[in-house]
Amino acid sequence: METNEVFEKVKNLFVEELGIDADKVTMEAKLEEDLEIDSLGIVEVVMAFEDEFNIEIDDEELTDVGTVGQAVNLLHSKL
Amino acid sequence: MSKRRVVVTGLGSINPLGNNVQDTWDNLVNGVSGIDQITSFDTTNLPVTFAGEVKNFDANEYMGKQHARKLDRSGHLSIHATEEALKDAGLDSEERLGPNVGIVFGTGIGGIGATENAVRTYDEKGPTRVNPLAITQLMPNSSTGQVAIKFGIEGPSLTITTACAASANAVGEAKNLIENGIVDMVVTGGTESGTTPMTIAAFAQIRALSTKNDSPKEACKPFDKDRDGFVMGEGSTVLILESEESAKNRGAEIYAYVSGYGATTDAYHITAPAEGGAGAVKAMEKAIDDAAISSSDIDYINAHGTSTPANDKNETEAIKTVFGEKAYEVVISSTKSMTGHLLGGGGAFESMASVLSIKHGKVAPTINLNTPDAECDLNYTPNNAVDLDINTAMSNSFGFGGHNAVLVFRKN
Numbered sequence: 001m002e003t004n005e006v007f008e009k010v011k012n013l014f015v016e017e018l019g020i021d022a023d024k025v026t027m028e029a030k031l032e033e034d035l036e037i038d039s040l041g042i043v044e045v046v047m048a049f050e051d052e053f054n055i056e057i058d059d060e061e062l063t064d065v066g067t068v069g070q071a072v073n074l075l076h077s078k079l
Numbered sequence: 080m081s082k083r084r085v086v087v088t089g090l091g092s093i094n095p096l097g098n099n100v101q102d103t104w105d106n107l108v109n110g111v112s113g114i115d116q117i118t119s120f121d122t123t124n125l126p127v128t129f130a131g132e133v134k135n136f137d138a139n140e141y142m143g144k145q146h147a148r149k150l151d152r153s154g155h156l157s158i159h160a161t162e163e164a165l166k167d168a169g170l171d172s173e174e175r176l177g178p179n180v181g182i183v184f185g186t187g188i189g190g191i192g193a194t195e196n197a198v199r200t201y202d203e204k205g206p207t208r209v210n211p212l213a214i215t216q217l218m219p220n221s222s223t224g225q226v227a228i229k230f231g232i233e234g235p236s237l238t239i240t241t242a243c244a245a246s247a248n249a250v251g252e253a254k255n256l257i258e259n260g261i262v263d264m265v266v267t268g269g270t271e272s273g274t275t276p277m278t279i280a281a282f283a284q285i286r287a288l289s290t291k292n293d294s295p296k297e298a299c300k301p302f303d304k305d306r307d308g309f310v311m312g313e314g315s316t317v318l319i320l321e322s323e324e325s326a327k328n329r330g331a332e333i334y335a336y337v338s339g340y341g342a343t344t345d346a347y348h349i350t351a352p353a354e355g356g357a358g359a360v361k362a363m364e365k366a367i368d369d370a371a372i373s374s375s376d377i378d379y380i381n382a383h384g385t386s387t388p389a390n391d392k393n394e395t396e397a398i399k400t401v402f403g404e405k406a407y408e409v410v411i412s413s414t415k416s417m418t419g420h421l422l423g424g425g426g427a428f429e430s431m432a433s434v435l436s437i438k439h440g441k442v443a444p445t446i447n448l449n450t451p452d453a454e455c456d457l458n459y460t461p462n463n464a465v466d467l468d469i470n471t472a473m474s475n476s477f478g479f480g481g482h483n484a485v486l487v488f489r490k491n
Contacts, residue, residue, distance in 0.1 A: 019144025019148060040149075
């Protein structure tokens with residue numbers, strides 16, 4: 001799967017599952033500041049990723065994930 | 080030093096009769112039933128298929144999906160009611176309410192819908208798929224915390240869970256906070272959304288609910304000989320209470336005074352009322368004493384009046400014990416006949432109904448009261464509203480657990 005395909009799937013999850021405005025979801029968007037995903041929301045996001053991509057994500061892997069782009073790259077590397 | 084007087088300066092409500100106070104009052108005095116077949120879930124196999132649901136309310140539309148997802152429906156309703164109450168009190172600025180404002184909310188079963196959903200997910204998909212927001216949706220203090228966050232309420236907060244007396248206790252404890260000078264203002268009331276499959280099933284199992292599935296609008300018949308149980312309702316009602324001085328200083332309109340509060344416990348049985356409503360009698364007497372009046376001063380009683388055989392009989396006996404001969408004169412009604420039983424949200428709704436009765440000089444009826452019961456022989460305002468100059472109104476609330484909370488409201 002190409003990076004842009006992963007991004008589209010991620011964007012779709014954010015919009016459909018979490019109710020975030022589509023306009024806000026860019027590769028540069030910061031999860032906490034721009035998308036208002038707090039510490040509880042991150043757990044939901046990870047669950048949604050795991051279901052969508054059929055993978056498992058460890059908490060340690062999330063340490064460096066602060067933007068949509070970093071999340072997309074993490075997912076891309078695991079596929 | 081005499082205690083500070085406490086006034087009501089704002090009302091907000093979303094309930095089976097309306098999504099704001101005005102619609103609710105119009106329907107109350109017109110004797111409209113808010114009860115109907117349940118639409119929010121499939122009632123196949125349930126012994127009870129009807130309830131008082133809030134209608135035409137989409138939380139995603141109201142607060143946006145991203146925010147709405149964080150709350151149980153009981154939370155959505157409480158935010159909506161609080162917004163209306165604050166606006167009504169002239170407090171709808173964007174400023175945080177701050178440390179001189181408290182919040183006391185009542186609920187019987189908190190985010191029970193969220194609990195049911197999370198358990199369903201656990202059973203179907205396992206522990207790693209349980210909603211991480213489940214705890215913050217289901218905890219009984221969820222609405223209290225979410226309302227405080229939304230409106231910046233930084234004073235003391237309490238969540239009271241005395242079942243069907245919860246939000247009456249909340250109004251009473253809010254009164255105490257203001258009387259004793261802890262804060263000048265309290266956002267108080269209650270919320271409940273127990274119109275969920277497991278909750279309906281469980282209440283039906285203890286034979287507490289009416290099973291008149293073929294005639295939902297006529298099913299709730301407090302004090303009628305053919306009553307067969309209460310009808311589940313959902314909703315939230317919020318009152319803005321403040322010191323008389325605070326209200327006058329900011330030129331707020333005063334609906335009524337919160338003059339008396341009495342709270343007792345039956346310590347008898349977990350669901351059945353004590354014989355003769357002994358605990359209810361003491362709560363009414365305490366509320367009357369607290370208001371520094373006598374029972375003969377009370378013009379109107381908004382009864383607990385659930386439509387269960389036991390409550391209505393025992394409440395009637397209790398009123399007779401407290402009022403003596405005057406029991407046959409005092410005007411009584413049960414607004415639950417129209418809303419169903421809002422459980423932990425009931426006391427606040429009925430406080431609002433009492434306050435509006437004082438304001439408008441009108442008593443909402445007990446609808447569906449057609450067949451007299453020899454054991455319920457007082458004046459329950461059957462089927463039609465009556466005009467009445469009300470100086471003093473009393474609201475009764477009694478909960479599973481044996482909790483009794485009675486409030487007295489006065490015009491001045």
